[in-house]
Each structure stands twice: as structure tokens, then as C-alpha cells.
Amino acid sequence: MTLKHPFYKTCLLALLIPFSAANAEIIIHGTRAVYPSDAREITLQVTNTGKKPALVQAWIDEGDAKATPDQSKAPFIITPPITRVEAEKGQYLRITSLPTANTLSKTQETLFWLNVLDIPPKPSTKNAGDAPDNFLQLAIRSRIKFFYRPSGIKEDVALAPEKIQWSSQGNNLLIKNPTPFHITITTISQEHLGKKVNILSEGIMLVPFSEQKIALKNSNIKDMTFTTINDYGGRVERTINQ
Numbered sequence: 001m002t003l004k005h006p007f008y009k010t011c012l013l014a015l016l017i018p019f020s021a022a023n024a025e026i027i028i029h030g031t032r033a034v035y036p037s038d039a040r041e042i043t044l045q046v047t048n049t050g051k052k053p054a055l056v057q058a059w060i061d062e063g064d065a066k067a068t069p070d071q072s073k074a075p076f077i078i079t080p081p082i083t084r085v086e087a088e089k090g091q092y093l094r095i096t097s098l099p100t101a102n103t104l105s106k107t108q109e110t111l112f113w114l115n116v117l118d119i120p121p122k123p124s125t126k127n128a129g130d131a132p133d134n135f136l137q138l139a140i141r142s143r144i145k146f147f148y149r150p151s152g153i154k155e156d157v158a159l160a161p162e163k164i165q166w167s168s169q170g171n172n173l174l175i176k177n178p179t180p181f182h183i184t185i186t187t188i189s190q191e192h193l194g195k196k197v198n199i200l201s202e203g204i205m206l207v208p209f210s211e212q213k214i215a216l217k218n219s220n221i222k223d224m225t226f227t228t229i230n231d232y233g234g235r236v237e238r239t240i241n242q
Contacts, residue, residue: 025050026085026118028142031233033095033114035076037106038151041096046116048085055119057082058093060112060146074112075101076146097148106150108180108208114146147182157181161228164206166240168221172213173199177206186235187227192217196225 029045036042048054058078059069069081075098085091095114104110119139149157160183165176177183186203189196199217206212224240 025120026054026056026116026140026142028116028144030144031229032145032147032231034147034149034231035095035097036149036151037097037101037104039097041094044093044095044114045090046085046093047090048087051087052121053084053086054121055082056085056091057117057119058115060095060114062112065113065143069115075099075104076112101148104148104150106152108150108153109182110148111182111207112146112148114144116142118142145182145184150180153180155179155181157231161226161236161238162241164226166221166224168216168219169213171216171219173216173221174211174213175206176211177208180208182207184229185226186229187225187237188214188240189225190217191220191223 025048027047027049029047033042033044044058046056046058048056057069058081059072060074060076060078061067061072062074064071077096077098079094079096083091083093117139118141120137122137160177160179160181163177163179164183165178167174167176173188175185183206184203185200185206187198188200190199197217199214204212204214221240225237226240227235227237229235
């Protein structure tokens with residue numbers, strides 16, 4: 001059986017026996033990317049921390065994690081879309097918006113997702129004839145948030161978390177985001193049984209002008225704190241202001 005290398009799809013696993021597995025060795029510099037609407041382009045750096053060259057494919061999707069690059073309708077082009085990154089070397093990816101990006105909201109951010117697929121080389125030996133016919137090959141995908149930010153927004157994104165509105169509703173905490181920005185909250189801490197506990201089972205993202213309810217441990221929301229992630233991937237803790 002012959003299995004072609006389907007690097008152009010989000011095919012992360014090809015099963016053959018026996019196997020050799022690959023670890024994620026392509027690192028994205030940053031946990032999110034921001035594209036200002038008035039920018040001609042932005043760049044994103046990836047680095048191959050491995051000892052062998054890697055093939056990297058990058059694309060942007062509209063939120064469907066299963067979408068393949070050819071199915072994406074995101075109004076952006078990544079150059080190069082597929083590239084070889086030498087061992088222990090880096091590569092810059094250039095991201096440019098298409099004219100259709102002009103149809104995106106001009107009053108709030110639009111969220112996309114940037115994908116980087118790390119495709120390992122085929123196993124090899126000193127003698128070509130010794131290379132296994134059957135093996136397990138893993139292509140590992142990293143996926144980070146990609147924000148399209150209209151230049152017409154005059155508010156300071158760094159101050160957006162301070163504008164979150166908090167209120168208790170019985171056993172729930174109502175969280176309102178009155179800003180045009182996406183706000184990622186990683187922890188919300190509350191006093192419970194004499195100690196601070198995180199009431200989030202996982203992080204949440206407040207989309208612009210939205211609200212969410214979170215279950216409280218108790219009705220006392222005094223001295224609660226929360227942690228958000230800024231544009232640079234840094235975590236910032238604040239006290240909840242009521």
C-alpha cells in the first residue's frame with residue numbers, strides 16, 4: 001500500500017506499521033496575532049527547534065477547526081503558504097489582507113484562527129533499502145487566535161479588561177463585555193472555604209458586546225480577581241470592580 005503525503009489537508013495522522021512518531025518542533029513566536037486594518041501586512045515568525053528540516057504549511061480559517069486550507073474563505077494570504085524550515089532555523093511568514101477584508105466590521109474586532117502544520121520528514125536510514133515501508137507519521141498542527149482590528153476603533157485595547165461589568169445573579173456571576181475587543185479570561189478567583197479558588201474549569205473568551213454567566217462557589221463576590229491575556233500573550237491579574 002502506498003500512502004501519499006497529504007500535507008495540503010489538515011491530515012494529522014497517517015497509520016502504517018511499525019511506526020516512528022514525531023514531536024512538535026515547530027514553534028510559533030506568539031500566542032495570538034493582531035492585524036490592524038490599516039496595515040499593509042504583518043509578519044509571524046516560526047522556528048524549527050528540531051534536528052531535521054521540517055515542512056510547514058500555514059493558513060487562516062474562519063473558526064472551523066476541521067476546515068482544510070482550500071476550504072477557507074478568510075480574506076488573508078500567507079506567503080509562503082508552504083515552506084521548508086531548516087533544522088534550528090527560523091522562517092518569517094508574511095500575512096496580507098485581501099480586498100474582501102474591507103467588508104469586515106469596522107466597529108469591532110473579527111476573530112479568525114491561524115494554523116501552522118508541522119509535517120515531519122519521512123523516516124530514513126543510511127541505506128535507502130533499509131527505510132521502512134510501513135510507519136506511523138504525525139503532522140502536528142498549532143492553532144492560535146488571529147484578530148482583525150479596525151483602525152477606526154479609538155479605545156485602548158489594554159484598558160478593555162478594566163471596563164468589564166460584573167454582577168451576581170443568585171449563584172451565578174454575570175460578566176458583560178461592553179468593548180469592541182475580544183477579551184480572554186484565564187482565571188476568576190473567589191474566596192471559598194478560607195482560600196482562593198479558580199471558578200473557571202477552563203478559560204473563556206468574551207466576544208465584543210457580549211455577556212456570559214459563570215457559576216459561583218458562593219454569593220460573596222468581594223475581593224475577587226481575574227486574569228486576562230494581552231496582545232503579547234502576557235497574563236495580567238486585576239481585582240473585580242463592582
